[in-house]
Ligand SMILES: [Zn+2]
């Protein structure tokens with residue numbers, strides 16, 4: 001299917017169900033669409049938050065030949081990213097902690113990453129979110145809990161890249 005795509009006027013997360021690597025429960029991933037980007041339509045390839053390339057479309061009807069797909073579970077990696085949990089947390093002093101900040105009166109929740117060491121010291125006077133937004137001391141903002149509010153998708157994507165353990169660059173060699 002081709003045709004003009006709608007442009008996202010605000011950041012979106014699209015649900016996309018895919019066949020599981022194992023088992024009979026479909027995986028529900030989230031596909032991020034940034035503000036101003038075309039909204040993918042059926043047949044488009046797009047990466048999920050957790051980094052999996054998927055084809056947009058209706059959920060598979062069968063999980064295995066003859067076995068209808070009746071159950072769906074959220075992809076834990078996508079959810080972890082939305083909620084800002086690190087996938088592999090360690091006690092390393094370089095461990096990155098995330099602050100969730102929203103300018104008072106605005107929608108998107110921006111993510112600021114600091115190392116534990118930076119947090120122990122005095123907070124810098126200006127914090128830069130993953131998308132480049134700067135929060136200065138004295139700016140009016142709310143601090144939110146992980147998972148609250150509508151995340152700034154640009155922040156999500158940028159912070160995923162820095163905190164996620166290296167995903168091996170080679171495509172999985174399982175068939
Ligand atoms: Zn996922």
Ligand SMILES: [Zn+2]
Pocket residue numbers: 108109110111129130131132133152153154155
């Ligand atoms: Zn942001």
